[in-house]
Amino acid sequence: MVDNQACLSRSEQNIIDLNKWQQITDLIAELFGSASGTIVQLRENEFNVVVASQNKDNFLSRNDTWSWDIHSFCRKIIETKQQLTVEHAEMDACWKQSPLVAEGQIRSYCGLPIFWPCGELFGTLCIIDTKETEHSPALIKLLEQFCRLITADLKMLRDYQEIRDLALTDELTGIHNRRGLSFLGEQRIKEARRAKQTIGIVYLDIDHLKRINDRHGHQIGDQCIITLANVLTVNGRESDIIARMGGDEFIIMTSFSDEYDYDHHLEKLSLRILDCYKTAVSEYDTDEITSISYGHRTFNYASMTFLEEMIEETDQLMYRNKNSKR
Incomplete structure (x- = not known):
């Protein structure tokens, strides 16, 4: 699934062409003769500028942010899920005390909500100006059409992500499959x-x-x-890649930034997984069900090879552990 809280302007996705969004905001600023045409995303109680028109008098730039706590025009749109038009902000009782007006440059505003295809709010499409402005119905209809184009792009991103997740996920356990491990591991x-x-x-x-x-x-x-997939998920870190290789074989792939005994950490993790698994399947009342073989290896950044080679080396250590039981 698409992470609605991921910052779209900083993400590495290549499904949505943000250059097209840039052209939309540039056109908005030109058609309205405004200081700023802007597409804004709401994420983690913060508004983030995804793209902003490139005209010289625009006071907003890509990746500019402001808090949800500020009495802002974008916040009003999110709260009401409706269009907001303010033609004379300094004369408007609701907005003349807003820091964006009283202490800032904004004198008029027109914005519409942008929705994810599921109906959740993505953010806003805004026309912001440093002068009083009357917004014609025809231009507002044009903004509505731009919003539909942006929502279509968001749907394309979500559809792509859902298809990719299905291809990278093990059907039985819900964790990554071998294809998912290969994609994320590289x-x-x-x-x-x-x-x-x-x-x-x-x-x-x-x-x-x-x-x-x-x-x-x-x-x-x-x-x-x-059960083992669930145990791995519970005991692994959120950043770990957990995958079912197929059949009865699983992998945890983790990374370390600090200097400490990595092998000791992996050994403790492996033993904790074995202990949790044995407890979880003990209800089946047979010793053969509670047995797991494991192997682990660490790879320094300077000596890393291809993922398949690293997996094969670790797999051999697992089989050494398995053979020692026979």
């Missing part, structure tokens, strides 16, 4: 090299899953897989 390696971080990988395998399926049924086997 990005994580690039980030770690750039930030000079260390990456840790834990590879886990449910022992005797075929025997569990044969003796207790596939429903119990599937429940063991789901």
Whole structure:
């Protein structure tokens, strides 16, 4: 799913062409003869300028922000979910005391709400001016059309994200599948090299899953897989990449910035996962269900190879652990 709180102006998404949004705001400023045409996003109780018209007298720029707590025109639109038109701000009882008017340059404003396709508010499309302005009905209709174009772009972004999530998610457990691990893992390696971080990988395998399926049924086997996925999610960090490689094999991929004993941390994490898993499946009352094999490795940013090679090295350590039980 699309994160509605992610800052669109700073995101690395390439689905929405923000250059097209830039052209919209430039055209708005030109048609209205206004100081600023602006598309604003509301996120985390803060308004963020996604794009602003590039005319010389515009006092707003991309990534400018202001707090929700400020008595602002954009906030009024979000609260009412309706168009707001203020033609003479200094003469308007509601706005003449606003810091944006009393202490700032704004003298007129016209804005409309922008919605995500699900109906949630994205933000506003605004015309802001440093002079009193009368906004004609024809130009307001044009703004409404621009809002529909922006919403269509947001729908395209959401549709793409939902399709990608389906392709990268394991159907049984809801965590990432092997494709998801490959997509996110390669990005994580690039980030770690750039930030000079260390990456840790834990590879886990449910022992005797075929025997569990044969003796207790596939429903119990599937429940063991789901249980381990849940245990990994609970015990992993929010930033960790957790994936089911297929069958009974799972991976946690994590990164470290601080200097400390990474291998000791991964060993403690692995043992905690084993303990939590054993507790979770103890109701099935058979020892063979509670057994997991694991292996872990750390990779310094300077010695990282391709993701598949790093996984293969960790997989071998897991099999060494598995073979030691035989």
